[in-house]
Amino acid sequence: MAIVLGANRYGKAETRLVRVDRDGDMHRLVDLNVSTALSGDMADTHLTGANDKVLATDTQKNTVLAFARDGVGQIEDFGLRLARRFVDTQDAIHHARVDIEQYPWTRHGPHSFSRSGEGTRLAVVKYDGTDTQITGGIKDLTVLNTTDSEFWGFPREEYTTLPETKDRILATAVTAKWKFNGEADWGRAYETARDSLLEAFVDTYSYSLQQTLYAMGERVLKAVPEIKEVRLSLPNKHHYLCDLSPFGLDNPGEVFQVGDRPYGLIQGTVVRED
Numbered sequence: 553m554a555i556v557l558g559a560n561r562y563g564k565a566e567t568r569l570v571r572v573d574r575d576g577d578m579h580r581l582v583d584l585n586v587s588t589a590l591s592g593d594m595a596d597t598h599l600t601g602a603n604d605k606v607l608a609t610d611t612q613k614n615t616v617l618a619f620a621r622d623g624v625g626q627i628e629d630f631g632l633r634l635a636r637r638f639v640d641t642q643d644a645i646h647h648a649r650v651d652i653e654q655y656p657w658t659r660h661g662p663h664s665f666s667r668s669g670e671g672t673r674l675a676v677v678k679y680d681g682t683d684t685q686i687t688g689g690i691k692d693l694t695v696l697n698t699t700d701s702e703f704w705g706f707p708r709e710e711y712t713t714l715p716e717t718k719d720r721i722l723a724t725a726v727t728a729k730w731k732f733n734g735e736a737d738w739g740r741a742y743e744t745a746r747d748s749l750l751e752a753f754v755d756t757y758s759y760s761l762q763q764t765l766y767a768m769g770e771r772v773l774k775a776v777p778e779i780k781e782v783r784l785s786l787p788n789k790h791h792y793l794c795d796l797s798p799f800g801l802d803n804p805g806e807v808f809q810v811g812d813r814p815y816g817l818i819q820g821t822v823v824r825e826d
């Protein structure tokens with residue numbers, strides 16, 4: 553029986569970095585979490601421990617920090633610079649994947665900020681020396697509608713206990729990742745995609761979270777021509793109407809117990825047909 557090395561990659565996960573852009577007294581803050589993952593001709597280190605082809609993960613981390621000295625710019629561009637550096641300067645590295653999260657801060661003065669909860673911006677850059685694939689996105693965009701959500705008409709069989717509802721809270725924490733068909737104005741694409749997700753969530757009278765998912769993806773594709781595909785992952789953050797009758801109280805849709813686990817997880821991709 554032959555045993556061989558299968559797919560492998562290695563890198564430095566979650567290099568946290570803050571860069572301050574100083575424009576006189578007016579400062580700008582960029583807060584990132586950068587993960588690099590490289591693959592290529594890595595058989596030796598796995599099979600014999602010879603490390604002459606292994607660009608150390610410590611070196612990868614240092615590259616991230618050193619490149620930030622020149623400015624970060626859009627995270628898609630920053631990821632591309634890093635990916636190219638690793639693949640184009642190391643013969644043994646054939647593929648790089650750079651994942652970047654950018655945490656949002658709200659300005660309160662020339663040099664004062666607070667962390668905001670408006671979703672974390674994402675970028676994933678994949679580069680193999682020839683082809684580049686750029687993915688943008690957002691995660692932890694938590695949204696809630698207090699009404700305009702129903703869920704009924706689903707199969708009722710021996711294990712079904714869920715009552716049908718014509719009015720419920722609909723809440724989720726959106727993760728969306730979008731693939732570009734080429735170059736784009738990354739910053740503008742992000743803002744437009746994020747606004748589109750929010751607008752679709754607000755505007756959709758929902759009969760299922762699945763329907764809302766499709767509406768969100770469709771809105772992004774209509775608003776940003778450079779995006780060819782949107783992948784969405786929507787946890788259904790259940791809010792259960794409390795039975796207050798043991799206390800002699802009614803509850804006309806006012807008091808909800810918030811569920812933690814388990815949760816429904818609705819996932820789907822919306823794509824341009826062409």
Ligand SMILES: O=c1[nH]c(=O)c2[nH]c(=O)[nH]c2[nH]1
Pocket residue numbers: 703714759760761762788816
């Ligand atoms: O929007 C929903 N979709 C489902 O598939 C589902 N399943 C469930 O129990 N509640 C819900 N809500």
